[in-house]
Amino acid sequence: MRKALLRWYRVHHRKLPWRKTKDPYKIWISEVMLQQTTTSTVLPYYEKWLNLFPNMQALAQASSQKVLKAWAGLGYYQRARNLYRAARMMCRENGCIVPDSYGDLIALPGFGPYITAAVLSIAYGQPFPVLDANVRRVVMRLAGIHSKLSPQIDKILLPWIKAIFPERNSGDFNQAMMELGALVCRPRNPSCLLCPVQRFCLAFERGEQEVIPTPNRRNGQKIETVVGIIRDGRRYLIQKRPPQGLLAGLWEFPGGKRERGETLRGALHRELQEELAAEVKIGRQLLRVRHSYTRFQVTLFAFESELTAPPKLKRGSHRWVSVRAMKSYPFPSGSARIVRFLEDHDSQRDHRRLMG
Numbered sequence: 109m110r111k112a113l114l115r116w117y118r119v120h121h122r123k124l125p126w127r128k129t130k131d132p133y134k135i136w137i138s139e140v141m142l143q144q145t146t147t148s149t150v151l152p153y154y155e156k157w158l159n160l161f162p163n164m165q166a167l168a169q170a171s172s173q174k175v176l177k178a179w180a181g182l183g184y185y186q187r188a189r190n191l192y193r194a195a196r197m198m199c200r201e202n203g204c205i206v207p208d209s210y211g212d213l214i215a216l217p218g219f220g221p222y223i224t225a226a227v228l229s230i231a232y233g234q235p236f237p238v239l240d241a242n243v244r245r246v247v248m249r250l251a252g253i254h255s256k257l258s259p260q261i262d263k264i265l266l267p268w269i270k271a272i273f274p275e276r277n278s279g280d281f282n283q284a285m286m287e288l289g290a291l292v293c294r295p296r297n298p299s300c301l302l303c304p305v306q307r308f309c310l311a312f313e314r315g316e317q318e319v320i321p322t323p324n325r326r327n328g329q330k331i332e333t334v335v336g337i338i339r340d341g342r343r344y345l346i347q348k349r350p351p352q353g354l355l356a357g358l359w360e361f362p363g364g365k366r367e368r369g370e371t372l373r374g375a376l377h378r379e380l381q382e383e384l385a386a387e388v389k390i391g392r393q394l395l396r397v398r399h400s401y402t403r404f405q406v407t408l409f410a411f412e413s414e415l416t417a418p419p420k421l422k423r424g425s426h427r428w429v430s431v432r433a434m435k436s437y438p439f440p441s442g443s444a445r446i447v448r449f450l451e452d453h454d455s456q457r458d459h460r461r462l463m464g
């Protein structure tokens with residue numbers, strides 16, 4: 109099975125930029141970006157990141173705002189914060205070199221078992237198997253294990269994968285398993301007829317590919333948030349999220365979650381009063397943006413809003429900035445859509461003014 113898998117991988121793997129290098133820093137960055145994110149989304153971010161931070165020293169010396177900005181749009185911002193913290197620690201304690209021992213790596217921020225095994229096997233050729241969602245699904249199907257796909261199943265899968273794990277080519281083997289899961293043994297409609305390991309697969313033999321892993325009926329929670337677009341001449345009011353919790357340290361427009369029984373305008377009025385301690389007038393709705401996170405879906409409603417009395421702004425967490433200046437602030441995806449909207453809006457207004 110190993111031979112069949114590796115032969116297939118050498119011919120069919122996608123020629124991705126992080127596969128052309130053995131630089132542990134670049135492999136680390138790519139693996140962190142690829143967690144919970146598709147390859148096509150990661151590609152432009154990876155290129156941009158390496159232009160901005162070509163090595164660990166450049167990353168460690170950058171400002172946290174620049175790092176978050178380079179990450180903005182990839183989601184799961186804790187990953188960017190951990191990258192930054194780990195880079196600074198490795199520069200301080202290990203001469204800006206990624207350690208090659210499991211114990212040293214797993215102790216760093218953001219290095220769980222998956223990232224640690226991926227970096228050690230791909231960059232340093234050490235025999236550590238990786239288990240991500242793709243590999244879990246492939247192993248469960250090969251071994252005919254009926255269960256939901258979750259990290260809790262790893263204690264059953266690990267002995268199985270260790271039994272087939274090669275002593276050499278461990279990086280290629282890990283990548284081949286992940287690639288098989290991404291290209292052939294997909295969650296739905298796996299291409300079993302093209303699969304290089306079909307003759308070793310219990311799920312295929314029993315016709316159980318579609319029911320392994322056990323389908324997960326997830327009802328993503330739906331959340332509605334409202335934000336106020338408050339302007340002062342050419343500048344808009346933005347605020348920084350708290351340093352802990354969801355989207356920590358990113359910037360957004362003032363507002364918050366609609367509570368049960370509230371109208372959208374009522375919720376925004378309450379949120380702005382609470383956050384800015386000021387009277388506000390809520391104007392027309394400017395746009396509606398939908399965004400999906402892993403466990404919930406957010407619909408964000410943006411309203412033109414006007415302060416009717418001077419607000420009490422918190423120093424450091426509120427700023428008046430122009431749309432042009434917003435480009436250097438890290439915004440989560442939903443708010444970034446509002447920034448693009450304001451950009452278009454401002455340039456159309458300038459155009460109208462020019463045309464008289």
Ligand code: SF4
Nearest residue numbers: 293300303306309312
């Ligand atoms: S035969 Fe089908 S189910 Fe089995 S590993 Fe290959 S693609 Fe997956």
